[in-house]
Amino acid sequence: MTATAQRLDATVPDAKTATPARRRRAILPTEGHPSVRPPAAAHLSDEQVATMAVELDAIRDGILASRGSHDAAYIRRVIKTQRTLELAGRASLVFASFPPAWIAGVGMLSVAKIIENMEIGHNVLHGQWDWMRDPDIHSTTWEWDFVTPAASWKHTHNDLHHVWTNVVGKDRDVGYNILRISEDQVWRPWNLGNPLYNALLAPIFEWGIAVYDLELDEVAAGNKTKTELRRDLRAMGKKVARQFGKDYLATPLVAALTGSFVPALVGTLTANAIRNVWAHAVIFCGHFPEGADTFTEDMIDGETRGDWYVRQMIGSANISGSKAIHFMTGNLSHQIEHHLFPDLPSNRYAEVAPQVREICSRYGLPYNTGPMWKQVGSTWGKIFRLALPPKGHFAKA
Amino acid sequence: MPEVEIRRPFCCEYRYMARFSPLTRMAQVFTTPHSPEDFLRLVNPLSSSRQLRGIVTEVIPETEDSATIRFHPGRGWHAHEAGQWARIGVEIDGVRQWRSYSLTTAGGEDPAITVTAIGAISEALVRNTKPGDVLFLAPPQGDFVLPEHPRPLLMITAGSGLTPVMSMIRTLVRRRADADVQLLHSSRTLDGSLFRDELQELADLDHGLTVKHWITSEQGRIDLSGTKDLDAAVPDWRERATYVCGPTEMINEAEALWKAAAREHQLVIERFAPVILPGAGGAGGHVTFEKSDKEVDADGDTTLLEAGEDVGVVMPSGCRMGICQSCLVPLVAGQVRDLRTGEVHGEEGQLVQTCVSTAAGPVHLDV
Ligand SMILES: Cc1cc2nc3c(=O)[nH]c(=O)nc-3n(C[C@H](O)[C@H](O)[C@H](O)COP(=O)(O)OP(=O)(O)OC[C@H]3O[C@@H](n4cnc5c(N)ncnc54)[C@H](O)[C@@H]3O)c2cc1C
């Protein structure tokens, strides 16, 4: 077997590859430099960036070479635990009018939903487990317990966000079209509501993502056709109906047998809200804490593979903490490592992290990490700060 | 290209899966977006809506480098006809690997395969399989089966090529009073010969089975380029419906010989490995798997099937040697080379037999 895996993460669309097939990504050059290197990496020479890329590639290759039955057993164990918790949670909610059962049910179901979305869903949809060739744990077949259909999310997340990470005007994840999260976004009066929008978004985060994945802005701009939008809406409608049927109808109806319809309904609503608040917090910690850079388009013009790595590292932020924190964040606590190597199995990021951190310190690059409370606080701080216009905004105007 | 319905990845699995019962469909309301089977698997390892599975019940060593693996298949399996084979998947280092194996038990009985270790996958099956292990399966298929009406038979086999014929012998002998089977089996040594004791016992019953061992370490290979060896071993070979399973040269020679004797309608063959034109591979190319969003550089020795599997695409497949058509994938763009003929072809939408094709320049596949 002599086929060599191509890196899927190094990506720049190339309009000139004129195959009738769908858009393809060219491999980034290994030499040269972007028009402007981001300030945090301005001190690095082209050679240094290239050498660093080789070191990072070696880390990735090391993990690929040692991927095996241990990792397979890990993801199967997680899936088994998640499904057991989910069943137990729903079973408890059947007796939800008994307060301890309500608490246990909501607790188990919330945790189950968080694990399903983060450590399992997000990572499976990234193709982190595709190498096992198990059709039951594969990016092309997985559907998750989240209102947005997996296919739409894979497009906006894997194809767009991971490619254009934090490039203002290119990465739609910068502020998700509703928040001002970077100084590089022009201030508008409606940004005054920044903290309010964010607070409202948290408990309904899955809806925020679902609407976001419809790319209404792209439809308005004429980049996405109405037909495509209708197709996506239909897919979402079906998904929503099934999700609602499960959480807000089927589960409470069974609970009605014990006279617990309403408490069970409140229970599933609460579990979804808890999952949403948690997912929102974790995901916002990934790129929005103070110190995580955003980029301008001239910084990616001529970007090399090494510069792509640099952008992923200085544009992302980690969460430090216990094994439990890493697990419950779906290892997005290792956001930096995840952005460098999006398709490595999540259970291996912890072992990669110290090596990446060492590389950052050797090359004088920031490695943004901190405990959850600090990263969440920092994100909120930024959201408040950027609600206000930059100094001199009105003077200029 | 034969007319074959275009399949999406995995639907070759779905096809076989038991239809959802109304009860399962109702349970789906609680388990969406997953299937009830995904949850049932917590207690029943065979439960799956995507992939037929079986559980190993017994592993019996046969020779030094072969073993028989009995298994109990889950729902979706159907009983095999004597001589048929099934696609068997195992997990090695966390990666699912697929190969084909003949079912060696009598037709209709609980299935078993007999594997001879000659490469990584067969080695793992022979050495590491334990009762309780899960095997991934596709239901039995194949046309190497007994004739509809009873008639005198001749079986010519070599090495592990005995396996499908063993199923036929077990089906006929002792059960059919009119059985008339001549087996000419070639192996390197008598000790290393599969099913030797059982064949001896069956032959001793005097129920219509005659066994002739051909030991290549003493006699050299059976020479089927002429009729001499055959005339000596089975004088009435021309009157018998003949089944041949063994190495490529043996089968090729048999085909030529039966043709020369104007008996080709009496010959049924089974190959375990594809007939490849040496040097037909070409230079390879960059392969893009559109739906799976994967790409890879594949050389001229790497089939599109292997290239896809190597980057984690769940490729449809069956025999892996160009006979069953289970591996067909629509071509989106580019050209492919047929390893059997060296021919380069490619039209948009054409179905490519990925197990015997390599890339001839950039190729885009709809999988
Ligand atoms: C329809 C069908 C039925 C089969 N039934 C059996 C069976 O009952 N028992 C069994 O042990 N194998 C059987 N095989 C072969 C089996 O599918 C695998 O090819 C074999 O086990 C080798 O796989 P591997 O990965 O271990 O070795 P690989 O590394 O894949 O193969 C090693 C090489 O050996 C060649 N090869 C494959 N089979 C043979 C053979 N029988 N003799 C000599 N060379 C061979 C392959 O083409 C390859 O070049 C069957 C194959 C087919 C297509």
Ligand code: FES
């Ligand atoms: S897998 Fe059987 S023809 Fe390709």
